[in-house]
Amino acid sequence: MTATKAPTEPPSTPRVVRRAGDRIFAGSAKGSGIFILLVLAGVAAFLISEAIPALTAPAEDIPGGEGLASYIAPLILGTLLGAVLALLVATPLAVGIALFVTYYAPRRIAAGLGYVIDLLAAIPSVVYGFWGLAVLAPALVPFHVWAEDNLGWIPLFAGPASTSGRTMFTVGLVLAVMILPIISAIAREVFSQAPALHREAALALGATRWEMIKMAVLPYGKSGVIAGAMLGLGRALGETMAVAIVLSGGAGATLNLISSSNPSTIASNIALRFPEATGLGINTLIASGLVLFVITLGVNMLARWIVNRRADFSGAN
Amino acid sequence: MSTSTQSPVRVAEDPRGPIRPQRRLPRYAALGLYLAGIALGAALSALTGFSIALTVIYGVILGTLAVYVGARAVEGRRKATDRLVTALVTTAFAIAMVPLVSLVYTVLDKGLARFDAQFFTNSMFRVVGEGGGAYHAILGTVIITAVTAVISVPIGLLTAIYLVEYGSGRLKRAITFFVDVMTGIPSIVAGLFAFALFTLLFGNDVRLGLMGAAALSVLMIPVVVRSCEEVLKLVPNELREASYALGVPKWRTIVKVVLPTAIAGLGTGITLAVARVIGETAPLLITVGLITGTNLNPFDGRMATLPVFAYYQLTQPGTATQAFLDRAWTAALVLIILVMVLNVVARLISRLFAPKTGR
Amino acid sequence: MAKRIEVSDLNIYYGNFLAVEGVNVSIEPRSITALIGPSGCGKSTFLRSLNRMHEVIPGARVEGKVVMDGQDLYGADTDPVDVRRQIGMVFQRPNPFPTMSIYDNVIAGNRLNSKKMKKSESDDLVERALRGANLWNEVKDRLDRPGSSLSGGQQQRLCIARAIAVEPDVLLMDEPCSALDPISTLAIEDLMAELRDRFTIVIVTHNMQQAARVSTSTGFFNLNGVGQPGRLIEFNPTEKIFSNPDQKATEDYISGRFG
Numbered sequence: 065m066t067a068t069k070a071p072t073e074p075p076s077t078p079r080v081v082r083r084a085g086d087r088i089f090a091g092s093a094k095g096s097g098i099f100i101l102l103v104l105a106g107v108a109a110f111l112i113s114e115a116i117p118a119l120t121a122p123a124e125d126i127p128g129g130e131g132l133a134s135y136i137a138p139l140i141l142g143t144l145l146g147a148v149l150a151l152l153v154a155t156p157l158a159v160g161i162a163l164f165v166t167y168y169a170p171r172r173i174a175a176g177l178g179y180v181i182d183l184l185a186a187i188p189s190v191v192y193g194f195w196g197l198a199v200l201a202p203a204l205v206p207f208h209v210w211a212e213d214n215l216g217w218i219p220l221f222a223g224p225a226s227t228s229g230r231t232m233f234t235v236g237l238v239l240a241v242m243i244l245p246i247i248s249a250i251a252r253e254v255f256s257q258a259p260a261l262h263r264e265a266a267l268a269l270g271a272t273r274w275e276m277i278k279m280a281v282l283p284y285g286k287s288g289v290i291a292g293a294m295l296g297l298g299r300a301l302g303e304t305m306a307v308a309i310v311l312s313g314g315a316g317a318t319l320n321l322i323s324s325s326n327p328s329t330i331a332s333n334i335a336l337r338f339p340e341a342t343g344l345g346i347n348t349l350i351a352s353g354l355v356l357f358v359i360t361l362g363v364n365m366l367a368r369w370i371v372n373r374r375a376d377f378s379g380a381n
Numbered sequence: 382m383s384t385s386t387q388s389p390v391r392v393a394e395d396p397r398g399p400i401r402p403q404r405r406l407p408r409y410a411a412l413g414l415y416l417a418g419i420a421l422g423a424a425l426s427a428l429t430g431f432s433i434a435l436t437v438i439y440g441v442i443l444g445t446l447a448v449y450v451g452a453r454a455v456e457g458r459r460k461a462t463d464r465l466v467t468a469l470v471t472t473a474f475a476i477a478m479v480p481l482v483s484l485v486y487t488v489l490d491k492g493l494a495r496f497d498a499q500f501f502t503n504s505m506f507r508v509v510g511e512g513g514g515a516y517h518a519i520l521g522t523v524i525i526t527a528v529t530a531v532i533s534v535p536i537g538l539l540t541a542i543y544l545v546e547y548g549s550g551r552l553k554r555a556i557t558f559f560v561d562v563m564t565g566i567p568s569i570v571a572g573l574f575a576f577a578l579f580t581l582l583f584g585n586d587v588r589l590g591l592m593g594a595a596a597l598s599v600l601m602i603p604v605v606v607r608s609c610e611e612v613l614k615l616v617p618n619e620l621r622e623a624s625y626a627l628g629v630p631k632w633r634t635i636v637k638v639v640l641p642t643a644i645a646g647l648g649t650g651i652t653l654a655v656a657r658v659i660g661e662t663a664p665l666l667i668t669v670g671l672i673t674g675t676n677l678n679p680f681d682g683r684m685a686t687l688p689v690f691a692y693y694q695l696t697q698p699g700t701a702t703q704a705f706l707d708r709a710w711t712a713a714l715v716l717i718i719l720v721m722v723l724n725v726v727a728r729l730i731s732r733l734f735a736p737k738t739g740r
Numbered sequence: 741m742a743k744r745i746e747v748s749d750l751n752i753y754y755g756n757f758l759a760v761e762g763v764n765v766s767i768e769p770r771s772i773t774a775l776i777g778p779s780g781c782g783k784s785t786f787l788r789s790l791n792r793m794h795e796v797i798p799g800a801r802v803e804g805k806v807v808m809d810g811q812d813l814y815g816a817d818t819d820p821v822d823v824r825r826q827i828g829m830v831f832q833r834p835n836p837f838p839t840m841s842i843y844d845n846v847i848a849g850n851r852l853n854s855k856k857m858k859k860s861e862s863d864d865l866v867e868r869a870l871r872g873a874n875l876w877n878e879v880k881d882r883l884d885r886p887g888s889s890l891s892g893g894q895q896q897r898l899c900i901a902r903a904i905a906v907e908p909d910v911l912l913m914d915e916p917c918s919a920l921d922p923i924s925t926l927a928i929e930d931l932m933a934e935l936r937d938r939f940t941i942v943i944v945t946h947n948m949q950q951a952a953r954v955s956t957s958t959g960f961f962n963l964n965g966v967g968q969p970g971r972l973i974e975f976n977p978t979e980k981i982f983s984n985p986d987q988k989a990t991e992d993y994i995s996g997r998f999g
Contacts, residue, residue: 157473163470164474353573371561634852
């Protein structure tokens, strides 16, 4: 009886007797999972099928009269402009907030502070729109004037400065506030998971708190922050109501952040035009929605891929 | 700004001689320096015509600088950098508080004007100026959210059960990945999906409460799956084994042991998922639309919902502009209250229904 | 009620890994059989294969035969759920259901299977099972308290009561005392001696004194090295194993000598 002897014949898996209840329950659980995959496929399929008329229509029938590409292009520009601005503002802030909550705030209130930040995520986007329009936009008008005077040589701040503050710049800040909790939630999670062993090793070497964070926490949390930023980017790209309410858009392609003529974004354009759209107009809007879907899908898949890759490497925790 | 929590590090006997006592800023010196910086900022802002915003901006910058310079002079470069980062990180948190406080204050300030009985008991039917209310919209939101939950919770919960209890291999990985991806679908795209689906099924110009619920379900299902999955994973395997060992089939074990054990977490997760979709506007805007009267049947025609109501009151005011704006802000206030109540309920559920573990 | 278990040529796999190899043994009714051996030698795996609990782990499977009074436990038409109803199990760590009271924990086997019972019937069953587990006097005034409110030793006896309430023929115990203090251990050992009249008991233990104290027969599992399958080296009456074992390896293990 040698211990490592391989079985002489491939062992047959015994037929598993399963009860009707088990079969039904397992089947419906599995069915639900498959249904979700079908829904996602359905989202793509139905969008494509309703977008086809716009894809095949002659250019002059598309609203604007210059074809689908030149209809959507400025919208894509506006979408990216607002989202990237939001990302640039929100990411450093979110990292700071996450560090504050995980390593700087007094232990007793840290959890409560984290919850307060999460509240930012709970506020409906339409309310952000209200606030952006009524509070933030007027408050930023002086900054717009200042930026035109002092930063006017940068194309982004070429002006003329908007007198209402309903600009891409304001939109970027509103979006930044909205994605702040998303990025900081993920950053908080990865920062708090930084191995205690490394942190204590750093402190034992006489490092200050910041040196400890630089040595042991930030390298560990880097990919998590990147993934969180990507998720925030996805959210900012698709945000609809806040942009629709705050931005006075629809003025073609421009990089100017502070003037009163701004490109619209895909999502807000749909929300503003859809209720009155008919016929090919609807198909055109759905085609633009398809573009948005593809962009956000790409961004989110990339983000999830980064997160999952990180999870594979941190198996030791 | 006071970071005087570090205690002096004790090190074993060092050949380089005894440890010299650290030169440290006194406990309140850092705070004092910071306040001095802020005072300087206020003065600077007064020079150019006083404004609160500039005072705060100058003050925070100068205060941070003052602490850094002070620490640099007394404690050295490393300590000063540490204090600088502390100030920056704290400032970051404070900056995030500004919009939250400002937003809540504004909504309360403007929303309380029409926070009266009429708002909750009247619809906008035949109202063109003042008066009227959001009765129809509140009921519409409740109904559509309820239908959404009825669709999403079983599918989401069953999928979570599949992932935790049954799933394996490729299908499990695919579902996990795409559920994650689905959480990032823009809400407007979900609305377009529901529109395209129902247009294909029922022809053009169809508008139903059910369409809105379908769109919201696309947004809610992945949230339910993720939170339920996390909770089910926390149920100890020992309990499943104990049940199997009593001759209980797997499905009964899940229904009668696993789910009851996880009920608090499940309730919390589902409530938060409801809170997530109850304020969604964009998908409802293009699928359900808005009416002025009360329609409580999600299977027939347009319905009013609170977010869409608020949006149109703000952006398309009629002749009595102020009345429309007041209604818009009150609707926003009610919406925030709904979301906050759901958040509090979620916390209460997790506290009240958590199983009593004596271990 | 107690039944005989015959195991022949049993191989147990996790995926392609052969964990236990070639077990042949006959476990007598109304006896306590102890399984001893070093960690990782497959005794728990073997125990779990007796009531098909190991199948809970994905990829686990067996070859060979386990027959209980003529019934092939791995037969094509045998439902593992039925097997587990006839062969109960008590685990290493006490695991009462946290959502249930003491009362409900005892009748969980019936409740969870939605068996209809009159109140008087279930009251009788609870008292009988708790008396059987020597726990009745300690908990009879607080049956509606959560099961997790008991001490560790009481919880383990509650789990035993829960197992015997479904009236199995065989009771498997997987290191039932390893998480308990000596006094609770003694209580469980006394209980086993009483239960022996009604059940076939198989117990895995790391504690050789315990095996010597409670069991009638003892099986010694061992493995030749890491990555090798565990095997049943010797199976004999407990007295013989501890005084005059047939195998050198058994003697080395019992006397604490390894080589």
